[in-house]
Amino acid sequence: MKVRYQSLDIFRGATVCLMILVNNPGSWSHIYPPLKHAAWHGLTPTDLVFPFFLFAVGNAMAFVMPRLQEGGDAAFWRKVIKRTLMIFGIGLFLNWYPFVRWHEGVLEPIGWVSQSNPERGVRILGVLQRIALCYFFASVIVYYLKPKAAFLTGLLLLLGYWCICLIANPADPYSLEGWWGTQVDKAILHVPHMYKGEGVPFDPEGILSTLSAIVEVILGYFTGIYIRNNASSTEPNAIYKTLTGLFIAGVALLVTGFCWDMLFPINKKIWTSSFTVYTSGLAMITLATMIYFVEVKQYKGFPTRFFEVFGKNPLFIFALSAFLPKTASLFKAQDGTTFWNFLYKKVWMHLPGDPRLGSLMYAVCIIIFMWFICWWLDKKKIYIKV
Template identity: 70%
Template sequence: MKIRYRSLDVFRGATVCLMILVNNPGSWAHIYAPLEHAPWHGLTPTDLVFPFFLFAVGNALSFVIPRLQQAGPAEFWKKVIKRTLMIFGIGLFLNWYPFVRWNEGSLQFIRWVSSPTSGVRIFGVLQRIAVCYFFASVIVYYLKPRAAYFLCLILLLAYWALCILGNPSDPYSLNGWFGTNVDKAILHIPHMYKGEGVPFDPEGIASTMAAIVQIVFGYFVGIYIRNSSAEIPKDLTDKNDYRNPMFKMLTVLFVAAVGLLVTGFCWDMVFPVNKKIWTSSYTVYTTGLALLTLCVMIYFIEIKGSRGFLASFFEVFGKNPLFIFALSAFFPKTAALFKTKDGVTPWNWLYTKVLVHTPGAKENGSLLYAICVILLMWAIAWWMDKRKIYIKV
């Protein structure tokens, strides 16, 4: 019996929705603590968004790779290279866009390298998704599941070893982490992120090793879900029927989630959970949380048949996830071209002129603005879904 798991669309859509929420506050100076990243080691809910999305990419990959394996290597490489370049290119485009910026009342072109310390950033969220998608696709296409699993284990352990060997005395600090020197040598300082006050790229080259594994783990889960669906008897009409393999599937997935959480928690004692350098313990721990979340969604949506408002709301985001996410970055960058003397743009007008006066803590207006952005992006996603417009990025 072939089943389309609506829960996978809802999971992916909820992740995109949260990505938009945390990236579009009314003011970066007024954000509630759960909507900020951890200062360094540790986790906040915001630190779960990106790994959850990579996990969802792996889930989707489990439905694509079998078709590509049937089509042959030529079709595989054509598909994967094209998609990788598209996603990476869109991310790089958004980093450079709108190619000009206001400076002392006039628009000036943004140079690829404008000074020894500043220029266009090469990496970012979409670029990491592209690179991880490429390598994860190659791994699961050419390796059998057992071999792919052991390669993932090697990548996680190798990354840990590189951190220690790179700076044995201080391997996990902002200044001591080895990956920054790798990025400086390959990307160069002008093309690196400076948000931590020093050249440091949280989506740089070295930490991508562990992020690739996140997609492969998501692929394993997706394949297991597909195989379990194939075992559902054709005469099964009641999903609560004891013969429904979904119950066994959920049990296995739940046990796996707990195992990953325990492993990640224990590993954190010697290799701290850290999103900014994407530690191996972070990959394992967040995969466990993602899997646990997916189990809950499968239970309520697929078995209990829940069709609540939230599920329908998030599902719309899941139909055009990367396009909607990219659009949410494109709009404010475009609006910045039409900035007034006091810094107001068509994009931030609602916050600076209206919601900034929201009663209570200043964070209230900032959060309310982010919710308004979500509603706008949902309306666009809903309109596209109703007209069956699905942009494959």
């Protein structure tokens, strides 16, 4: 059995593919419910995509960490700091890009803080920035601590985050208005640099909720270690023992997260500890299922080939999917049509019936376009490491 399972690449590729799908509807006003985030408490399929990707980051770390440990502290810090700054920097760049916007028919510069509205500015955090921070802190934890200590550290982060929420605002700790993480973000990031999509300054990738998200990577790392160690085992039926262990651990986390939800609601937007535990359990079960079909049953059908190429350049293709529509916004017709949304404006939005179908078909076209880019890069053996 291979030490590096193909299913890990497929798992990572599928999460990136779905991240692009949910971020590129034809219209944000016409989206099927499963492709929306939960309004607040609760879970939809879309809410699983980001935690699954962080879990995959931890999986990959399990195969890279031994080389970093062999290279020593200097090599570790050089690698981790460089990668963290690159991912965070790309995310911040995309938040600011294209540095100008159309206003009353004129391109005006986008300032770090808007001169016309001091509460508007460039958002500091985001998806890539959270990936960078979680990667950094999880790397430090698993590099310097023994497995048991790293596991306990993750547990303390989950429990500590819960305690902070309760102590800071015992009367209303889990509502949009009462969640204390917003006060932390206002004090450190300041209002102009926070997300405003909820109608008030609130950052779903904020500082406080990152504590819990870090544990998603740590759990992914331990899963990767477990898979790697068992993959090199010479014991008979080692693969089935691996799958059994993953399923049992996944179900245990699911039950724990479900029970914790009664006290600390599952919520992606404030990334509650119960959310981390529950989604990590689902990720383990999903990954174990993929290993069974891909590695054991040797299924090599179209879905595996389709998602695998996304997994070869995951962060690059995700960043590109944000870069292209932002670039297109600079060159638009009077009706708002750009080279990026042309297909939706001229074709898919005119489909008869439910307008959500046209919006979804456009998102599928974006996925196909991005797949061809990934396929070409893979064919040319071009792998852009971030």
